[in-house]
Amino acid sequence: MIKIYGRQNSSSVQLVMWAVAELGIENERLDYGHGHASTQTDEYLALNPMGRVPVLIDGDVRVFESAAILRYLAAQYGTDDFWPKDPARRAPLDT
Ligand SMILES: N[C@@H](CCC(=O)N[C@@H](CS)C(=O)NCC(=O)O)C(=O)O
Helix, strand or coil: CEEEECCCCCHHHHHHHHHHHHHCCCEEEECECCCCECCCCHHHHHHCCCCCCCEEEECCEEEECHHHHHHHHHHHHCCCCCCCCCHHHHHHHHC
16 A cells, blocks of 8 residues: 655645545555654655655655656556656646
């Protein structure tokens, strides 16, 4: 099951939660960030050296930066209509 590190009231985390819901991916969200578990520990900084939320863990795959996470989820779990392989069809969705 994928894990998302980040507090629910973060707009960057909400982007990721929208994507996992839209794609129907089973997930666990962990409360990290302002007012929750610290993002400044050595363990967390090993996940995201920027010390920010969100971070996605999917097996051996670790991704930070919400836009990068969205692209990863779309490419890994989305249909070709959701995230087309054809760059010409995909570009308008990527703006
Ligand atoms: N460009 C980054 C921005 C990440 C970011 O600034 N996240 C904020 C919350 S929206 C954060 O981590 N704030 C510090 C905290 O919550 O401890 C992304 O899109 O992932």
